[in-house]
Amino acid sequence: MADVKGFFYWSSLDNWEWAEGFEPRFGLIGIDYKTKERLVRDSARMYGKIAKENAIPKQLLDKFELVTPHKSKIQQTE
DSSP states (O other), rough: OOOOOOOOOOOOOOOOBBBBBBBBBOOSSSTTTTTTOOOOOOOHHHHHHHHHHHHHOOOHHHHTTOOTTTHHHHHHHH
């Protein structure tokens, strides 16, 4: 179990990587490099919801079969 106090997402926008160029794309906001249009991804909306609620929504926990500190999938040993 980790005592997480905060989280910083690596890149808010798609960007240029030294080793990979413009791929892969992993920003919360995608960029169409031809038109310069910004495209808000679903991951950005979810990250915003987590930040606003200061918690991971149950819907996300259920979708990815994540566990809360009170419901561990790993059987603890003494």
